[in-house]
Amino acid sequence: MAEPLLRVENLSTRFFTEEGQVNAVEGVSFEVEQGEVFGIVGESGSGKSVTALSLVDLVESPGRVTDGSVWFRKPDLAERIREDDPEAATEAVDGEMVDIRQLDENERRALRGTDFAMIFQDPTSSFNPSITVGTQIAEAVEVQRRAEANPRTLRSRTQGFGLMKFLTTSMVPTVDYVSEESRERAVELLDTVGIPDPAERATEYPYQFSGGMLQRAMIAQALASEPSVLVADEPTTALDVTIQAQILNTMADLQEEYGMTTVLITHNLGVIARMCDQVGVMYAGELVERGTLGDLFERPTHPYTKGLLGSSPSLEDATKRLQPIEGNVPSLLDEEMEDRCYFADRCPKAMEDCLQDPPEFDADGSQHHRAKCYLADHGYESALPEGYFDE
Amino acid sequence: MSSDTPDYGFTGSTDGEDGEVLLSVQALKKYFDEGVSLLDRILGGGTNAVRAVDGVSFDVRRGETLGLVGESGCGKSTVGETILRLQEPTAGSVSFEGENLSNRDGLTEFRRNAQILFQDPFSSLDPRMPVGDSIRQPLDIHDWPWDGEGDETERKQQRVEQLMERVGLSADQLDRYPSEFSGGQLQRIGIARALALDPDFIVLDEPTSALDVSVQAQILNLLADLQSEFGLTYLFISHDLGVIRYICDRIVVMYLGEIVETAPAEQLFTDPQHPYTKALLESVPRVDLKERERDIDPLAGDVPSPRNPPSGCRFRTRCPEVIPPADLDIDQAAFRDIMDVRDRVADREIAVEKVRNTVTEEGGQDRPRVADRLYDRLVDNELPPEEREYVREGLQAVAAGDWDRAGEHLRERYESVCETDHPTGQVSCHLVE
Structure with missing residues (x-):
């Protein structure tokens, strides 16, 4: 089997807040094959969005990726590092894979926006309200264009948009950062994502777009660099269902056309079912189960995955009573977290071992279907007396 | 129940x-x-x-x-x-x-x-x-x-x-x-x-x-x-x-x-x-393994503004089953296109100026060419020849800047019951009555 395009190993991200250290992401590992859609599903606070941000290295202070590696297959970069610095290469390069986390800041920045692109949840707050949509997309194209023309220099970022910028561009229009070709490409991109009348819409400001249209524009911006990996963080959560269906269809078409590898973060199991090949389920900062769509929907092993499926109301069948997961999501403050299975206090099948000696992320049957649970490999029933956690 | x-x-x-x-x-x-x-x-x-x-x-x-x-x-x-x-x-x-x-x-x-x-x-x-x-x-x-x-x-x-x-x-x-x-x-x-x-x-x-x-x-x-x-x-x-x-x-x-x-x-x-x-x-995406194969034909467009809702049936601007006049023999996709053109004429939301400029740049100036260009931009589906001609006439009026005449011209032939009459009943749709 070919090497995966992306291999995340033991990724941990912590937030150092005034209340204490928060373990938002804790030892997450997964692999994504070329051209595949990997879905991460979980409830709010499970660390799925922070995992996405950690992948593209956008975690902001007080947060920091503290541990783990993100291996990305990029043969030319791997080759270059080997030539430039053979010593560093022993650590940061593995065959064709490069560990993004060990690259220096400039190299990492060069990957972001070109090889890695991201779509955020809220399109209205992700665009600059005072610049036309076309210009903002053209900027992304321009950045890519310049990076290609001169790959080894530090890419100049887009300029500021303050008074100085206004004065310079009004006096010397030619210093405009964005070239005419980029603008044309931006219009093409808007057309690709299904915006009617793209040339006209490109000259409009974000407030003139509806939420769905703006989300399309954000996808166009992400496509500007023809990225190898697209990280989509809840791309349709802010939208109505009919618009969500439009956007999901567009994303699926583009996925097919560009053969992109996508990491899709969502809390909606329906979206997972519609889009994903592989799925990871997150709970309390950990990946608790992963496998193919079929593995998770038909053969879930982790009690949390089962609980998630059991508590989702179905559109087809209204007769079953929902099976909620009792209790609440645990605190992720480091001082309150012990070394145990974090789901144990809500788990209907918890046992002593879950608390004393938490389970590893283990293989269950197939290479790809794994769960962090004793039930996955032993299959025994709960041995704890009822009311054990009621103190 | x-x-x-x-x-x-x-x-x-x-x-x-x-x-x-x-x-x-x-x-x-x-x-x-x-x-x-x-x-x-x-x-x-x-x-x-x-x-x-x-x-x-x-x-x-x-x-x-x-x-x-x-x-x-x-x-x-x-x-x-x-x-x-x-x-x-x-x-x-x-x-x-x-x-x-x-x-x-x-x-x-x-x-x-x-x-x-x-x-x-x-x-x-x-x-x-x-x-x-x-x-x-x-x-x-x-x-x-x-x-x-x-x-x-x-x-x-x-x-x-x-x-x-x-x-x-x-x-x-x-x-x-x-x-x-x-x-x-x-x-x-x-x-x-x-x-x-x-x-x-x-x-x-x-x-x-x-x-x-x-x-x-x-x-x-x-x-x-x-x-x-x-x-x-x-x-x-x-x-x-x-x-x-x-x-x-x-x-x-x-x-x-x-x-x-x-x-x-x-x-x-x-x-x-x-x-x-x-x-x-x-x-609505289903939590189901067959979800990926399910073919969804999502509604086009966005909800119109509640400040100025469409006449008749409010859903008609996005409806995939809008009713053509009885004497018109036309398939739904084509009629939907015509209705979309009409909505845009009514809202004056067609970039005539821009099209005219490109046409001028290419050395032409006549109205029919602007109308042709508009037609290509606005109509995706193949219309019957008669309708194509009729819609083009309307777009010529648009190219001349006479929105009202364009709107009137198109309305005459394509006015749907969905826009004139407000549907009533348990299911508020003319198809069900």
Whole structure:
């Protein structure tokens, strides 16, 4: 089997807040094959969005990726590092894979926006309200264009948009950062994502777009660099269902056309079912189960995955009573977290071992279907007396 | 609800059509005039109010759960608030137990019997008040206990403790503040507060939208249990069709301030009638392995502005089944294209100037070329030759800058019943009548 395009190993991200250290992401590992859609599903606070941000290295202070590696297959970069610095290469390069986390800041920045692109949840707050949509997309194209023309220099970022910028561009229009070709490409991109009348819409400001249209524009911006990996963080959560269906269809078409590898973060199991090949389920900062769509929907092993499926109301069948997961999501403050299975206090099948000696992320049957649970490999029933956690 | 469906306590006492009407809403309207200045009013031109709710009528029967579903901005929450008179209706009436509420006399009594649970539990409880006090407040306001027996303070305390335990929390948590609870727990406290006065009717305004699915299921089950225990009647407002299907007996679907379809839950989900309902149901991604193969043909476009809603059927600008005039032999996709062109002519939303410039740059200047270019940009489907010619004539008028003539020209031939007549009935669509 070919090497995966992306291999995340033991990724941990912590937030150092005034209340204490928060373990938002804790030892997450997964692999994504070329051209595949990997879905991460979980409830709010499970660390799925922070995992996405950690992948593209956008975690902001007080947060920091503290541990783990993100291996990305990029043969030319791997080759270059080997030539430039053979010593560093022993650590940061593995065959064709490069560990993004060990690259220096400039190299990492060069990957972001070109090889890695991201779509955020809220399109209205992700665009600059005072610049036309076309210009903002053209900027992304321009950045890519310049990076290609001169790959080894530090890419100049887009300029500021303050008074100085206004004065310079009004006096010397030619210093405009964005070239005419980029603008044309931006219009093409808007057309690709299904915006009617793209040339006209490109000259409009974000407030003139509806939420769905703006989300399309954000996808166009992400496509500007023809990225190898697209990280989509809840791309349709802010939208109505009919618009969500439009956007999901567009994303699926583009996925097919560009053969992109996508990491899709969502809390909606329906979206997972519609889009994903592989799925990871997150709970309390950990990946608790992963496998193919079929593995998770038909053969879930982790009690949390089962609980998630059991508590989702179905559109087809209204007769079953929902099976909620009792209790609440645990605190992720480091001082309150012990070394145990974090789901144990809500788990209907918890046992002593879950608390004393938490389970590893283990293989269950197939290479790809794994769960962090004793039930996955032993299959025994709960041995704890009822009311054990009621103190 | 049919009798062969197992009863999980959501159906209450109603059975079919003949339940007693508890609350009746007649031609309810709520317009928001914000942004319309005094000057606009004097000049008379600025009556473009947001028509959030525009003539909505339905009955809520005792013991049932009526679902009110629609996308954001369709006016469903405004309906809930206007029913409870948290907003003053612009027109229309609401009657509760047969009594009209348009005068203020019966309002205090009504508000004791009708409660609301809001969407966001974090902002609907006073952050500086212990949750016990929040639950007690309705008791204080309405001078509970009404029989006047026993020590008032003690009885209130007992009542609050009882309520807290009934919703699954512990009575020792009463003196804690909202910040110490999770979203699901706060929503339970909201429920306790709504139950305090033993109401008959509760408006549930997106009660689980802010919650995660595992907690949402807890709250939905709790609501169902309370309904069967206290014989409550719910108006359940939500955008989540899965939740609506799970908890409701009958469903009202809203679009742009109007009701498009009213039907029993089972019927609505198995046999939707209105094109909008069909599209809405089709859009929801299923939690199912075959979901990827399911072909969805999503609705095109966006919801029009409620300031200036389309004439006739409000859904006609996006409807995939819009009705062509009887003498026109044309397939739906082509007719949809023509209707879209007409909508854009009506809104003057065609970039004529830009097209004219490109044509000029290429060395031409004549109107037919501009019209041809417009036609290529606006019409995707193959039209029959006659229609192509007719639409092109209309676009020539657009190229000449005469929007009104263009609109009139196109209207003459393509006017649809969907735009002239407002559909009525249980399913508000001309196809169903």
